[in-house]
Amino acid sequence: MSKPVLQVKNLHKIYGKKNQNQYHALDHVSFTINEGEFVGIMGPSGAGKTTLLNVISTLDDASEGTIEIAGTNITSMKQNQLADFRSEQLGFIFQDFNLLENLTVYENIALPLSLQGVSSKKIKPNVEKVAQRLGIESILKKYPVTISGGQKQRVAAARALVHEPAMILADEPTGALDSKNAKSLMETIMDLNENHDVSIMLVTHDPLSASYCQRIMFIQDGKLYKEINRNSTREVFHQQILNVLAEFSG
Numbered sequence: 001m002s003k004p005v006l007q008v009k010n011l012h013k014i015y016g017k018k019n020q021n022q023y024h025a026l027d028h029v030s031f032t033i034n035e036g037e038f039v040g041i042m043g044p045s046g047a048g049k050t051t052l053l054n055v056i057s058t059l060d061d062a063s064e065g066t067i068e069i070a071g072t073n074i075t076s077m078k079q080n081q082l083a084d085f086r087s088e089q090l091g092f093i094f095q096d097f098n099l100l101e102n103l104t105v106y107e108n109i110a111l112p113l114s115l116q117g118v119s120s121k122k123i124k125p126n127v128e129k130v131a132q133r134l135g136i137e138s139i140l141k142k143y144p145v146t147i148s149g150g151q152k153q154r155v156a157a158a159r160a161l162v163h164e165p166a167m168i169l170a171d172e173p174t175g176a177l178d179s180k181n182a183k184s185l186m187e188t189i190m191d192l193n194e195n196h197d198v199s200i201m202l203v204t205h206d207p208l209s210a211s212y213c214q215r216i217m218f219i220q221d222g223k224l225y226k227e228i229n230r231n232s233t234r235e236v237f238h239q240q241i242l243n244v245l246a247e248f249s250g
């Protein structure tokens, strides 16, 4: 049986101070993501998706509840421990790539390892391996300004993976890409999940990107609303996702 990589128990997030206008952005949410799973988070605007991602990413703190990542309870950690935990155990892919323009593609990918103080001799094979997986070996010497949006996102994905984190957290990774590059990136991410056992949690509004996941959790008003699994083709799953989204707008 697979082990949980992420266990969220009774997670509650309140914005605003006591005795003032408070907003319950997450309302006692519990779920588990197992090692090697590829799970999407969807829901209408304001549902709490970004809040959930930020709290799991350790960028924001929970008001109540616990979060365990790879067996470590991050809700009881101090700020400096959290920073180390985040850089060792998590990989991030954002909509706007977040590449450093004055570093080469190689240096951008190497960054998580350089920051951990890994020697350049040890970094090289890791960067080369992950660049090969993402099909970007030929652009390692280039600077971000000279590569396409699709290539930039592959570089960002390589950087998220190079330190072999317990889990990848992706926030609208295809948001800035055209449909051809979006499809190609999602196929690559799906391949990383299926063939290299990378555990992924993806927040997206895009039903097509979401259809590459194995499971989608829909949230509404800070609560889990529904969960669906991909049991047949991606096309069928895409339609099932559209059907649930229609329930929100209906």
Ligand SMILES: Nc1ncnc2c1ncn2[C@@H]1O[C@H](COP(=O)(O)OP(=O)(O)OP(=O)(O)O)[C@@H](O)[C@H]1O
Pocket (backbone or CB within 6 Å): 015, 016, 023, 025, 043, 044, 045, 046, 047, 048, 049, 050, 051, 052
């Ligand atoms: N810092 C904050 N202070 C107060 N309220 C906040 C704060 N951040 C978010 N909220 C509120 O919490 C709720 C959930 O917001 P969140 O950004 O998590 O939703 P979302 O599902 O990611 O929405 P979207 O799809 O539009 O990005 C919203 O009603 C939002 O207004």
